[in-house]
Amino acid sequence: MLGLRLSRSIHCRSYSTNLVRLVEVGPRDGLQNEKGAVPVSVKVELINRLARAGLVNIEAGSFVSPKWVPQMAGTADVLNQIEKYPNVHYPVLVPNQRGLQDLLSLSTVRPLTDEIAVFTAATDAFTNANLNCTIAESLTRLASVTRDALDRGLRVRGYVSVVIACPYSGKTDYKQVRAVAKELVDMGCYQVSLGETVGQGRPHEVAEMLEEVKKDVPVEKLAGHFHDTYGTAIANVLTALEHGVRTIDSSVGGLGGCPYSPGATGNVATEDVLYALQTSPYQVVGSYQGKTIDLETISEIGWWISEALGRETASRVGRALRARRRLEEAGKKLQSSL
Numbered sequence: 001m002l003g004l005r006l007s008r009s010i011h012c013r014s015y016s017t018n019l020v021r022l023v024e025v026g027p028r029d030g031l032q033n034e035k036g037a038v039p040v041s042v043k044v045e046l047i048n049r050l051a052r053a054g055l056v057n058i059e060a061g062s063f064v065s066p067k068w069v070p071q072m073a074g075t076a077d078v079l080n081q082i083e084k085y086p087n088v089h090y091p092v093l094v095p096n097q098r099g100l101q102d103l104l105s106l107s108t109v110r111p112l113t114d115e116i117a118v119f120t121a122a123t124d125a126f127t128n129a130n131l132n133c134t135i136a137e138s139l140t141r142l143a144s145v146t147r148d149a150l151d152r153g154l155r156v157r158g159y160v161s162v163v164i165a166c167p168y169s170g171k172t173d174y175k176q177v178r179a180v181a182k183e184l185v186d187m188g189c190y191q192v193s194l195g196e197t198v199g200q201g202r203p204h205e206v207a208e209m210l211e212e213v214k215k216d217v218p219v220e221k222l223a224g225h226f227h228d229t230y231g232t233a234i235a236n237v238l239t240a241l242e243h244g245v246r247t248i249d250s251s252v253g254g255l256g257g258c259p260y261s262p263g264a265t266g267n268v269a270t271e272d273v274l275y276a277l278q279t280s281p282y283q284v285v286g287s288y289q290g291k292t293i294d295l296e297t298i299s300e301i302g303w304w305i306s307e308a309l310g311r312e313t314a315s316r317v318g319r320a321l322r323a324r325r326r327l328e329e330a331g332k333k334l335q336s337s338l
Ligand SMILES: CC(C)(COP(=O)([O-])OP(=O)([O-])OC[C@H]1O[C@@H](n2cnc3c(N)ncnc32)[C@H](O)[C@@H]1OP(=O)([O-])[O-])[C@@H](O)C(=O)NCCC(=O)NCCSC(=O)C[C@@](C)(O)CC(=O)[O-]
Pocket: 029, 032, 062, 063, 064, 065, 066, 067, 068, 069, 093, 095, 096, 098, 099, 100, 102, 119, 130, 131, 132, 159, 160, 161, 162, 195, 196, 197, 225, 257, 258, 259, 260
C-alpha cells in the first residue's frame, strides 16, 4: 500500500497537475441500460442532486434513436426541466446529424446545453452493433456533426468504445484505438474518453493501451471510462491517473452498462473514485458554491437512485458508509436507552 502511494506521488509529480476532473455519466450511461423506463422526473431529480453535490460535468442523456435505446427518449424534456447551475456542463450524446439537428431545433429560445459527445469504437464489430455502420463510416458522420456543433458554439467530446476488448471480436488492437482517438481530436473534439466498455480490462492492459494512444494524442486530451464487470475498474482508474490521465468518467451508485455490450456491468462508482482519491496526492475538482464534492452526499444520492430503481447501490463505498452509519446510530440508541 505504501509502495503504491509512493509510486503514485512520484508519477503525480511528473505531470503538470494533480487536479482530477470527474465526468458523471450515471444519468446517461447508467440509466440507458435500465430494463424499465425511468420517468423524466426521476432523471431530472438525479441530475439536480448531482449538480448540488458539486459535480460539474453531468451527462444528461442522448439524442439517439429511441428504437435503439428507448431509455434515452425524453432527453429533450430532461434538458428543459433541469435547474441549470452556473459552471456545470450537461453534455448529451449525439450519434448523427439527426440527433444534432433535434438538439439545435430545441435550442432556438435558449441553449439547452453547451456540450455534446460523439461516439464510435475501436472495432467494426462494435460500431456495427452500436451504430449500424463501420468505424470509417461513423467517423465520416461524426466529422460533419462535430464541425456543425463547433460552428454553433458547442464543445464536443469524443468517445472510443472497446479500447481493451470487444464483446464481438475479442482483444482490441491498441493501434486502432490510437488511430480512432487521433481522428476524433483532429476533427475538433476537446477530449477523447477511452471506453473500457466490457469491464474486463486489467491495469497492465490499460497501461499498454494508454502508452500506445499517447504516441499520437496528448494525455491532457484523454479521459478514462471504466466499467467494473470483473472488479478491476478502480485499479484501472488509478493506473490511468499514474499514466497522466486527469479526467475520469464515473457513475453514481455504479449505475449502468452498455446496451450493446451484453453482460457488462456499470461504470466505476463515483463514490468509489472519491474514496480512493481521498488523502492521496490527487484532488477532485468540484464547484457548487466553492464546496468540494462530499462523499457522504454522493453516496446518499447513489442509494436514493438505486432504491428508486428497486435495488441496492452497486457502490462498495456506498454500502460500507451506510453500514457504518447504521452501526453508529444503533450505538447512539443503545447509549440513550441506558
Ligand atoms: C445511429 C443510429 C440512429 C443509426 O441507426 P440506423 O437504424 O442505421 O439509422 P437510420 O438513419 O436508418 O434511421 C432509423 C430510424 O431512426 C431514426 N433516427 C435516426 N437517427 C436518430 C436520432 N439521432 N434520434 C432519433 N431518431 C433517429 C430515423 O429517423 C429512422 O426512423 P424511422 O424512419 O424508422 O421511424 C442508431 O444506431 C443509434 O441511435 N445508435 C445509438 C446507440 C447508443 O446510443 N448506444 C449507447 C451509447 S454508446 C455507449 O454507451 C458507450 C459509451 C459512450 O458509454 C462508452 C463505453 O462504455 O464504451
